[in-house]
Structures are given as C-alpha cells and as structure tokens.
Amino acid sequence: MNLKTTLLGQTYHFRDLKDLMAKANEEKAGDQLAGLAAQNAKERMAAKWILSELTLEQIRENPLLPPEQDEVSRVIEEDLNKKIYAEIRRWTVAELREYLLSSSTGTDDIRRISRGLTSEMIAAVSKVMNNLDLIQAASKIEVITHCNISIGQKGVLAGRAQPNHPADDVNGIRASLFEALSYGIGDAVIGINPVIDTADSVKAIMNMTKDVMDRFRIPTQNCVLAHITTQMRAIRQGGHADLVFQSLAGTEAGNLAFGIDLALLQEADALARSEGTGTGPNVWYFETGQGSELSGDAHHGIDQVTLEARCYGLARRFKPFIVNTVVGFIGPEYLYDGRQVTRAGLEDHFMGKLHQLPMGVDVCYTNHMKVDQNDMDNLAVLLGNAGVNFIIGVPMADDCMLNYQSTSYHDIATLRETLGLRPAPAFEQWLESMGIMSGGKLTAAAGDATLFA
Incomplete structure (x- = not known):
C-alpha cells in the first residue's frame, strides 16, 4: 500500500x-x-x-x-x-x-x-x-422508512417538532407543540429532550404527546430523547412510545461512555417491537455528531469524520426510522466556525445516505462558536437541495432547554416553499383537513396555535 x-x-x-x-x-x-x-x-x-x-x-x-x-x-x-x-x-x-x-x-x-x-x-x-x-x-439517494407514516420520499422535507421545556412542564411542552403543528411541523417526529431523566417524568411526556396525537388524529410518531434505559423503564411502566432513541458513538469505548453497548441496543430493540406503540417496521431514532469520541477519550487516534461514518455502520443494523447528526451542538472544540459546520453537515448527510440511512441534520450551533444564523440558513438550503429527510424545528430557532441555536418552525416552512418541497404525504393530508395547508402551501391559518385550543 x-x-x-x-x-x-x-x-x-x-x-x-x-x-x-x-x-x-x-x-x-x-x-x-x-x-x-x-x-x-x-x-x-x-x-x-x-x-x-x-x-x-x-x-x-x-x-x-x-x-x-x-x-x-x-x-x-x-x-x-x-x-x-x-x-x-x-x-x-x-x-x-x-x-x-x-x-x-x-x-x-x-x-x-x-x-x-x-x-x-x-x-x-x-x-x-x-x-x-x-x-x-x-x-440521488432516496431512503424511505415507515413507523406510523412514511417519510423520505423525493421532494419531501419532514420536520421534527422539538418543543422542549426547561422544567419538563407538560403544559408548556403541549403549548409549544401546538405552535409547531400550526406551522406544519412534526411529521418526522414529535421529539422532546427531557430535563429530568426519570421513568415517571419521561412517561408523562410520552403519554401527553400520544394523547395529543390521538385527540387530533395526527399521523406522526412520538419519542422522548432520554437515555435508552430510562425509556425502557417508562415503556415497561405504561409509557406510550412510537420510537425509541439513543445517541451513538463510532467505537465500543465511545458507546460505553454513553452507557450503552450492542447487547443493550438489542434488548431495547426487542422491547420497542413487543411493547412500543409504533406500527413499524422502523422504530428507532438515533443521533450522532462529529467529535463525541474525542470527548470520551475513545477515538483510538481515528479522525472524527471516519468515526462519524462508523456511527452509521452501527445504526444501519437496526434499520432506524430516522437518524440525525446534531452537527454543531458539541461546540468549537470540534467544529470551529461556520465553514467547518457546513462541511460537516454535508459530509454527515452524504455518509448517512450512502449507508442507506434516513438521514436528517440538526442544523445548529452553540453560542460560543464563530457561527451565526445566516450560516445555518445557508446550510439548510444546501441540505434541502441534497435531499435531507428532515431537519429540526424549535421555537424561534432558540432551544430554551438545551441552550443552543437551531432552525425554527417557520424556517422549515420557508424551505419547503422556497425549494418546492412538501411535508410527508399522510401528514400533508392531515394539514389540509385542519385548514393549515392547501395545494402545498400554508394558509392564512398557519401559525395560529389556537386551532388546537
């Protein structure tokens, strides 16, 4: 050689x-x-x-x-x-x-x-x-997956509704969720990052979001992004979860730092299929991000792009419904500025798609990076043209719990309109039935959360 x-x-x-x-x-x-x-x-x-x-x-x-x-x-x-x-x-x-x-x-x-x-x-x-x-x-790469609905079709840009709350107040989460839905966001998943990592708290959020879905007959899926062991306890105690979630690393040592291994993922997979509420066959939500192995001193001298690709090699064994790289979340220690974040987002999306994964990107950054919202807008447009399966929506692009900047509910709506993209087909039909969308465009009712009062 x-x-x-x-x-x-x-x-x-x-x-x-x-x-x-x-x-x-x-x-x-x-x-x-x-x-x-x-x-x-x-x-x-x-x-x-x-x-x-x-x-x-x-x-x-x-x-x-x-x-x-x-x-x-x-x-x-x-x-x-x-x-x-x-x-x-x-x-x-x-x-x-x-x-x-x-x-x-x-x-x-x-x-x-x-x-x-x-x-x-x-x-x-x-x-x-x-x-x-x-x-x-x-x-060129189309990856279609199905949990309760299908996403990933050519011309579809789905959105994760991320209505986080700094105290896990279910009423606050519900109010933010209604705003997301009013902008047509939530077809990828209604996914909440919890503050409190207990089975009772996670179960309460699971069941609240499932109740909203049932009450308004919303064709989507829910997930609470606690540690997988907490989700498993919540499901066994009666929590209604369509998807199970876990962050992944590209080495065994990196995953051990996350408190997981292959055996635990296999146990969670079996539980999701036997007691989860998603119809499947795809019932996993994985997140990754360049640099996590370095944080845990688990990189073995391997560069962060290659380690990120290895995350996708692990993820594809479980045939997930969605995967996303939280591209700028870790900070400037790994991606210093807007140029590096843009490159990493495009790399991760491509590598995930070539693994035949349903790839999304959290177009995001932390406040101590040399990045601004214009960089995020640019990356989102590039990813929209690259065929990204979904991106993240948070209120006003500012996550009040995780304290980082992402893309907003209305950013996703704007990308769809600008690039000629649509929500997932089943979700778009529901939006039309609610008067939120017509002919692929938002109506005057969009953005009015009182539709769900």
Whole structure:
C-alpha cells in the first residue's frame, strides 16, 4: 500500500492508513485538538491524492480498529455483503467517487453497491469530494422508512417538532407543540429532550404527546430523547412510545461512555417491537455528531469524520426510522466556525445516505462558536437541495432547554416553499383537513396555535 507521494517538489509520507485518513480530512478543530490533522493545505492535498488511489480492498485489509478489539468494527464487518464487495473491491476511492457522481448512476445502483461498502470506505470517498459532490451524490439517494407514516420520499422535507421545556412542564411542552403543528411541523417526529431523566417524568411526556396525537388524529410518531434505559423503564411502566432513541458513538469505548453497548441496543430493540406503540417496521431514532469520541477519550487516534461514518455502520443494523447528526451542538472544540459546520453537515448527510440511512441534520450551533444564523440558513438550503429527510424545528430557532441555536418552525416552512418541497404525504393530508395547508402551501391559518385550543 503506497503511502508516499511528491507534490510540488516536496515528499510526503504517511505513517499508516489511519494517519492518511486523518490528514485527508478537510480542516476540523477536533482533529487539530487530537493532534491528527494535516499541518497545512499542501499536506492535506497530498493525503487526498494518495487516498484517492487506494483500492477499497486495501482499506478493508488495513482496519483502523480491528474487529477483534471493537464491537462496532465487528458489526460493520459482519454486515458487509461479501458478494457485492467482491465485485467492487479493486475500485479505487477515486473510481467510487466517479461512479457515485456519474449521470448514469441512479438510486437503485447506489443502494446495491452500498451493501458492499464498509463505513471506512464511505468515509474515504467523502474526503475526496468537494461540497457540491456531496450534495449531488446524496441527492440521488432516496431512503424511505415507515413507523406510523412514511417519510423520505423525493421532494419531501419532514420536520421534527422539538418543543422542549426547561422544567419538563407538560403544559408548556403541549403549548409549544401546538405552535409547531400550526406551522406544519412534526411529521418526522414529535421529539422532546427531557430535563429530568426519570421513568415517571419521561412517561408523562410520552403519554401527553400520544394523547395529543390521538385527540387530533395526527399521523406522526412520538419519542422522548432520554437515555435508552430510562425509556425502557417508562415503556415497561405504561409509557406510550412510537420510537425509541439513543445517541451513538463510532467505537465500543465511545458507546460505553454513553452507557450503552450492542447487547443493550438489542434488548431495547426487542422491547420497542413487543411493547412500543409504533406500527413499524422502523422504530428507532438515533443521533450522532462529529467529535463525541474525542470527548470520551475513545477515538483510538481515528479522525472524527471516519468515526462519524462508523456511527452509521452501527445504526444501519437496526434499520432506524430516522437518524440525525446534531452537527454543531458539541461546540468549537470540534467544529470551529461556520465553514467547518457546513462541511460537516454535508459530509454527515452524504455518509448517512450512502449507508442507506434516513438521514436528517440538526442544523445548529452553540453560542460560543464563530457561527451565526445566516450560516445555518445557508446550510439548510444546501441540505434541502441534497435531499435531507428532515431537519429540526424549535421555537424561534432558540432551544430554551438545551441552550443552543437551531432552525425554527417557520424556517422549515420557508424551505419547503422556497425549494418546492412538501411535508410527508399522510401528514400533508392531515394539514389540509385542519385548514393549515392547501395545494402545498400554508394558509392564512398557519401559525395560529389556537386551532388546537
């Protein structure tokens, strides 16, 4: 495996594939913090050049984290379709990129070869693609999933209603939810991040949101984003949950820092299918985000883009209803400014879609980052054109509980109207029955939460 090249009279030599993959990354604060990043743009370009000439077989034969040492690696290896892999193993990373971008390559073609790709191969090709490449390739990939309704169809932009409350007051959550629904938001999920991680509190939120859905016959699904063990206790005590949720990391050690492992996810999966209220077959909601493994000192010297791809390799085993990267939530330690957040959002969306995941993005940032709402607007427009399955809606784009900035209910409505996108079909029919939408556009009644009084 060649790890050496001469560029503009200077010779670059990379220690191993792990080193090469890290230095081929676009500039990321997290890689710099971990001491993994390229020293300058020329070294980065040299790494990209070498990486583009490696074959998929060379990537598989040189594991960054061997399966015998890590259960995420084992999942990725076990789930690889060996027959399809054998057909493409001699492709270079550059040839994979060309295949994905070719005008003759369609959704079905990409869906098939994706089964023969490991997460590391998918990460590798993302590193040799520019932003427009990531948008074009992702826009070809349609991933439709079904819980109580279906989302992910071409031309559909769903929205998660995130009516969080700083004290988990169910009346406050309900009021904010009514505002979201009045703007046509909530078809991806009604999903609340709780403050209080107890089964009783989580169950109360689950059952309140389910009551609203039943009362107004809303075709969607609910979820409370507590730790999976708390959700499991709440469900066993009578909580009504259509989806179960968990954050994922790209290494076994990272997941242990989250208090989970593969066995626990499998136990939760069985519970969701036997006692959850979602019709399925897709009953999971996963969240990820570049940098979490570095926070837990669980990165094993692997760059944050590759680790993010490995999250998706774990997620696809469970065939989730939705996945989203909370792209700017962790902070400037991992993504320093608007340029890095934009790049990460496009990378994550592309890599998730190439894993055949129903990918959404929380277009967001924390207040100590060099990012503003215009950056978020730009990223949201780019993702809308890339075919993102859903984005997040919070009141006025300012989450009063998590204390970060995201996209608002009316931002999602504006994106739909501007880009010619629609809500999920079943949800749009309900919006029309409520007088909130007509002919794909919001009516004068939109934004009036008293519709649900």
